[in-house]
Amino acid sequence: MRKSKRERQRLLQETIRENPFITDEELAEKFSVSVQTIRLDRLELSIPELRERIKNVARQSFADKVRALPLEEVIGDIIDIEPDASAISIFDVKEEHVFRRTRIARGHHLFAQANSLAVAVIHDELALTAKATIRFVRQVKEGERVVAKAKVTGKTAHGRTIVEVNSYVGQELVFSGTFEMYRSNIEKKDGDSNEYRG
Amino acid sequence: MRKSKRERQRLLQETIRENPFITDEELAEKFSVSVQTIRLDRLELSIPELRERIKNVARQSFADKVRALPLEEVIGDIIDIEPDASAISIFDVKEEHVFRRTRIARGHHLFAQANSLAVAVIHDELALTAKATIRFVRQVKEGERVVAKAKVTGKTAHGRTIVEVNSYVGQELVFSGTFEMYRSNIEKKDGDSNEYRG
DNA sequence: TCCGATTTTATGACTAGGTACTAAAAGTAA
DNA sequence: TTACTTTTAGTACCTAGTCATAAAATCGGA
Numbered sequence: 001m002r003k004s005k006r007e008r009q010r011l012l013q014e015t016i017r018e019n020p021f022i023t024d025e026e027l028a029e030k031f032s033v034s035v036q037t038i039r040l041d042r043l044e045l046s047i048p049e050l051r052e053r054i055k056n057v058a059r060q061s062f063a064d065k066v067r068a069l070p071l072e073e074v075i076g077d078i079i080d081i082e083p084d085a086s087a088i089s090i091f092d093v094k095e096e097h098v099f100r101r102t103r104i105a106r107g108h109h110l111f112a113q114a115n116s117l118a119v120a121v122i123h124d125e126l127a128l129t130a131k132a133t134i135r136f137v138r139q140v141k142e143g144e145r146v147v148a149k150a151k152v153t154g155k156t157a158h159g160r161t162i163v164e165v166n167s168y169v170g171q172e173l174v175f176s177g178t179f180e181m182y183r184s185n186i187e188k189k190d191g192d193s194n195e196y197r198g
Numbered sequence: 199m200r201k202s203k204r205e206r207q208r209l210l211q212e213t214i215r216e217n218p219f220i221t222d223e224e225l226a227e228k229f230s231v232s233v234q235t236i237r238l239d240r241l242e243l244s245i246p247e248l249r250e251r252i253k254n255v256a257r258q259s260f261a262d263k264v265r266a267l268p269l270e271e272v273i274g275d276i277i278d279i280e281p282d283a284s285a286i287s288i289f290d291v292k293e294e295h296v297f298r299r300t301r302i303a304r305g306h307h308l309f310a311q312a313n314s315l316a317v318a319v320i321h322d323e324l325a326l327t328a329k330a331t332i333r334f335v336r337q338v339k340e341g342e343r344v345v346a347k348a349k350v351t352g353k354t355a356h357g358r359t360i361v362e363v364n365s366y367v368g369q370e371l372v373f374s375g376t377f378e379m380y381r382s383n384i385e386k387k388d389g390d391s392n393e394y395r396g
Numbered sequence: 397t398c399c400g401a402t403t404t405t406a407t408g409a410c411t412a413g414g415t416a417c418t419a420a421a422a423g424t425a426a
Numbered sequence: 427t428t429a430c431t432t433t434t435a436g437t438a439c440c441t442a443g444t445c446a447t448a449a450a451a452t453c454g455g456a
Contacts, residue, residue: 135330
């Protein structure tokens with residue numbers, strides 16, 4: 001049976017959202033109407049033509065890709081840094097960072113922000129995490145803004161740097177971690193050969 | 199000066215790689231040759247036309263998007279799991295996971311794999327990480343495959359579950375961590391109110 | 397300098413997947 | 427039946443090409 005205009009347009013939107021690569025001709029066949037009807041529908045619903053839709057998808061992914069690599073260098077935006085002393089970054093928890101069901105942020109994103117910040121605060125091109133002890137103090141929900149504060153607090157006997165990172169949502173502590181950082185410019189000289197990078 | 203054919207074709211490939219959205223006409227102008235020359239070049243280099251290029255970019259991003267959300271639920275592919283006992287996942291280190299300079303995997307990806315696995319092994323819908331102590335034993339490079347093995351080893355007094363995760367590249371241990379996991383089905387009953395989620 | 401090969405440009409016919417517009421036909425409700 | 431909405435048809439035009447043919451320009455070598 002041929003659906004009503006309203007129903008057809010609803011399904012049309014859904015169909016195109018799911019598969020932007022479908023042509024008017026294919027849509028016409030799918031809904032058993034003429035190509036012209038489909039075009040009228042698109043016009044009424046302000047749905048652009050196939051090529052424009054594809055271009056939009058492509059543009060988005062291209063922008064994402066450009067953003068993906070450099071931005072992944074540091075998780076969160078660093079808003080203040082004093083090399084080898086302290087640093088602050090912010091990270092907005094979005095849909096892609098949470099468990100679908102509970103909307104609670106996955107731990108590794110909070111870890112990633114803190115870890116990135118710990119790497120960044122070290123004034124060394126090859127700083128890497130050797131060890132970390134972390135604690136998720138309270139859950140962080142979608143939409144919340146996490147402010148991570150890193151402080152260099154000392155050094156180990158092996159020449160590693162200790163960085164304390166505390167992350168807050170507003171005034172509340174949500175995450176805290178102690179990071180033991182390896183740095184390259186200190187030549188390895190003691191027999192601790194098999195555990196120093198991350 | 200107009201470049202030689204060879205040089206022009208080299209630059210053409212590069213230009214299109216950088217910006218797949220450029221038309222033959224724009225390319226012709228850029229290289230001060232006719233549109234036909236550009237088309238001959240594309241033919242010789244097997245570079246598809248603009249619309250096909252755009253479609254390819256879009257297809258890729260579309261596939262990525264479909265993969266992105268559900269796959270992000272777990273970092274790495276789980277290949278074996280025995281609920282509340284053990285689990286194994288593999289994670290291939292790619293370009294996007296490493297420091298550009300050193301090609302060494304960023305710590306948080308290894309953490310994410312281990313953390314995801316620790317969450318997955320717990321037979322509970324709302325399992326969350328409460329605490330973790332981790333160690334990056336050796337660096338992992340781009341192209342390496344990391345196999346993470348999680349084992350439930352015990353419980354704390356608070357009803358939390360302890361999960362040990364060891365990650366290997368081949369036979370070599372590269373990461374190890376102890377995760378203290380919070381689970382929802384154990385009603386909070388002791389006064390430990392302010393530290394249980396991640 | 398001329399020859400032949402390579403490279404470049406021009407031209408025309410055709411394509412997909414449309415837009416924009418006009419007009420007619422079909423369906424529907426009072 | 428009339429009035430209105432909805433659907434279909436048809437035409438001209440568009441972009442960004444393909445494919446094929448042919449002519450013009452350029453280049454290297456004897």
